[in-house]
Amino acid sequence: MKLLVVGSGGREHAVCQQFLKSSKVEKVYCAPGNGGISQIAKNVDIAVSDFDRLVAFVKSNKIDFTFVGPEVPLSLGIVDYFQKQGLKIFGPSKDAARLESSKIYSKEFMQKYDIPTAQYNSFSNVNDALKFLENCKEDKRIVIKADGLAAGKGVYICNGRKDAQDVVNQMMNDKVLGDAGTNIIVEEYINGPELSYLVFTDGVSYSMMPASRDHKRVDDNDQGPNTGGMGAYAPSPLATVEINNKVEDIVCKVVNGIKSEKLDYKGILYVGIIMNGFLPYVLEFNCRFGDPETQAVLPLLDTDLTDICVSVLDQKLSSIKINWKKEFSVCVALVSGGYPRSFKKGFEIKGLENIDDKDAMVFHAGTNIENGKFVTAGGRVLGITSTSKDMKNAIDKVYLNVRKVYFENMHYRHDIGKSCFE
Numbered sequence: 001m002k003l004l005v006v007g008s009g010g011r012e013h014a015v016c017q018q019f020l021k022s023s024k025v026e027k028v029y030c031a032p033g034n035g036g037i038s039q040i041a042k043n044v045d046i047a048v049s050d051f052d053r054l055v056a057f058v059k060s061n062k063i064d065f066t067f068v069g070p071e072v073p074l075s076l077g078i079v080d081y082f083q084k085q086g087l088k089i090f091g092p093s094k095d096a097a098r099l100e101s102s103k104i105y106s107k108e109f110m111q112k113y114d115i116p117t118a119q120y121n122s123f124s125n126v127n128d129a130l131k132f133l134e135n136c137k138e139d140k141r142i143v144i145k146a147d148g149l150a151a152g153k154g155v156y157i158c159n160g161r162k163d164a165q166d167v168v169n170q171m172m173n174d175k176v177l178g179d180a181g182t183n184i185i186v187e188e189y190i191n192g193p194e195l196s197y198l199v200f201t202d203g204v205s206y207s208m209m210p211a212s213r214d215h216k217r218v219d220d221n222d223q224g225p226n227t228g229g230m231g232a233y234a235p236s237p238l239a240t241v242e243i244n245n246k247v248e249d250i251v252c253k254v255v256n257g258i259k260s261e262k263l264d265y266k267g268i269l270y271v272g273i274i275m276n277g278f279l280p281y282v283l284e285f286n287c288r289f290g291d292p293e294t295q296a297v298l299p300l301l302d303t304d305l306t307d308i309c310v311s312v313l314d315q316k317l318s319s320i321k322i323n324w325k326k327e328f329s330v331c332v333a334l335v336s337g338g339y340p341r342s343f344k345k346g347f348e349i350k351g352l353e354n355i356d357d358k359d360a361m362v363f364h365a366g367t368n369i370e371n372g373k374f375v376t377a378g379g380r381v382l383g384i385t386s387t388s389k390d391m392k393n394a395i396d397k398v399y400l401n402v403r404k405v406y407f408e409n410m411h412y413r414h415d416i417g418k419s420c421f422e
Contacts (some may be wrong), residue, residue, distance in 0.1 A: 001306065002022040004058055005030045005041070006048050006078070009068025010333075010365035010383040011291035013069060015305070016041045017361070022306040024265060029061070036364020036382075048073045051081045058087055058218065065090060071149055074287055075101035081263070088310050092287045096263035097409060099285040100270075103147045103154075103185050106285055113257035115250055117282045118143070118274075120187040124390050126172040129184060133168065136161050141189040148180030152216070154226035157189065178402050192275035193238055193419070194283065194420060196245055196293045200308055203265040205310075205318040206255050208248060210300060211239030212293040218340060220415045227340045230378060231416035232296040233330040237391070237418075238275075245281050247273060256286070264311050281390070295331040295363045300324050305393045328394045330417045331385040333365070337409030339379035347408040349374040349381070354404040357397060361385045376407055391420050 001023050005012050013036050018029050031054060031322015032041030046053045048070055058066060068074055077094035091097075091283035098105045110117045123129035136142060140344055142164040154177055158164035164186070171181030198209040212234035218224035239247075242260030251271060259266045270293075271287035289298075298305075302323040311320045336343035345366075352374065355362060363385065382405065395417040396397035402412060 001025045001064040001418050003029070004044075004063045004066040004308070005069060006054065008032050008034050008037075008048070009069065009291055010363040010419065011289050011294040012069040013037050013363040014295045014361075015069060015289065015363070016144055016168070017073070017363075018298050018301065018305040019067075022304045024304070024306050029396055032056070034364050034377070035046050035367035035369040037360065038369065040350050041345060042213065043336060049076055051078055051106070055082065055085050058082075059085075064088065065309065067091075067309065069098070069288060071100055071286065071288055075149060075335050077344050085171070088313055090313060091267040093264040096258065096265040097287045098276055100287040101149055103284070104183060107185065108346065109257060109261075110282060113253050113260075114126055115253050115282055116276075116279060117256075118186050118188045118190050122147070122183065122185050122334060124183045126168060128169045129172065129186060130165055132186060133161055136164070138162075141393075143189050144168060145185040145187060145188040146177050146181040146184065147183035148177075150160060150177045150180040153177070153181055153226055155226055167354065190274050190275070190281060195236055195239055195243075195247075195273040195280070196211055196232070197251070197271040197273060198290060198293060199268050199269040199271065200312060200317060201255055201265060201267070202256075202312045202315045202317040203255070203258055203263065204315055206269070207317060207322050208244075208251060209245065209297050210235035210324055211247075212239065212290075212296050213415055214290065215413060218239070218335075218411050218413075225340055227335070229290070229292045229314075229333060230335070230385075230413045232293045232333045233391070233394070233417045233420065234293070234296040236329070236420070237254075237280060243275075243280060247271065250280065250282060254331050266315070278320075285384055291365075292333055292383050295361075295385050296329045298386055299329050299361060299385055326385045327386075327389050328391040329385060329387045330391075330394045330398045332398050332412055332416050333380050334382040334384065334402065334405060334407075334410055335380050336366075336378070336414050337411050338374055339411070343379055344409065345376050345378070347376045348406045349376060349405065352403040355384070355401045357386065357401060359387045360401050361395065379404065381410075393419065
């Protein structure tokens with residue numbers, strides 16, 4: 001088989017690597033890819049939203065199916081576009097992807113199908129939002145969310161009314177998130193640990209992956225601004241059999257809702273969970289693999305990813321048994337200093353050749369190759385993952401490998417996985 005992976009981050013690097021483990025796969029292309037991906041797959045210089053050129057490439061290279069990594073092309077309807085051309089593509093339709101691309105639609109879906117989530121109000125007018133906040137307690141924590149896609153940066157946890165009013169003004173008047181913040185959600189704050197559940201689904205049946213835990217804040221101890229993700233581990237010890245069963249009830253309701261709405265959904269469903277006491281509540285849906293959760297979860301997969309994708313595309317997911325290694329996996333993101341705000345690029349990455357551990361993987365997120373050397377080319381630069389049968393050992397190993405790598409202004413969190421032992 002010949003496959004095309006659409007995207008350019010650490011998630012896509014992990015997906016390409018997993019596909020290439022299959023004896024059924026002859027070649028993997030990645031559009032546009034990155035420096036690290038070019039070492040294992042063939043990069044194709046086509047933007048993720050250039051559907052015409054992507055379709056032309058797929059046809060001319062006789063690609064068996066396309067796998068979509070990021071949310072933007074899904075929200076723009078890449079799946080619908082490919083399907084109209086009779087091409088196989090892994091991912092939800094534009095309508096189904098609204099579960100991620102519109103927080104308001106997502107909340108309405110949850111209400112309709114009795115899926116537990118935080119109470120909320122939605123606003124399209126800044127004055128209405130500010131007036132609503134006037135009635136909130138001055139020191140009560142409030143969550144403000146942009147309705148649209150904001151690259152993981154559209155959620156603000158506000159310390160009281162004034163902070164929330166400032167965020168609303170920044171989003172709706174100052175347009176700090178562009179069109180993503182035209183409409184917003186004001187949501188009750190729930191204080192509890194979070195879990196990420198990735199799910200394969202063909203729109204009829206589903207198969208859950210091991211629960212992972214993401215770390216969004218840029219600094220240790222969950223300090224600093226939200227990012228696209230600073231690291232993850234899987235499976236999370238917090239995900240007990242009891243909690244997994246409760247989350248499975250939620251996933252079942254979501255898939256039944258997808259069926260009831262007649263949504264075309266053949267891909268990955270990401271269910272972001274926050275524990276409200278002993279009850280799992282849904283924070284958000286993503287309609288693709290999470291990043292960096294993918295870099296922690298996929299190394300544990302013990303079934304051919306190609307077989308899973310084909311079964312999803314044929315709507316025969318229930319006929320395949322998906323196995324997972326009885327191991328723990330920890331991923332630490334190495335980012336450019338200044339991320340998620342302004343940062344400099346173009347620094348040489350040194351020390352990658354020193355990582356020679358068979359249980360370690362380096363996933364490139366924002367890298368290029370210049371003069372035969374890897375250089376930084378984004379906010380999140382690398383994800384380093386280690387696996388072990390023991391969680392503490394996996395943590396120790398990943399940080400041993402992290403310390404072998406260096407680039408100017410490099411930043412990373414030192415506490416990924418620490419919450420396992422709290």
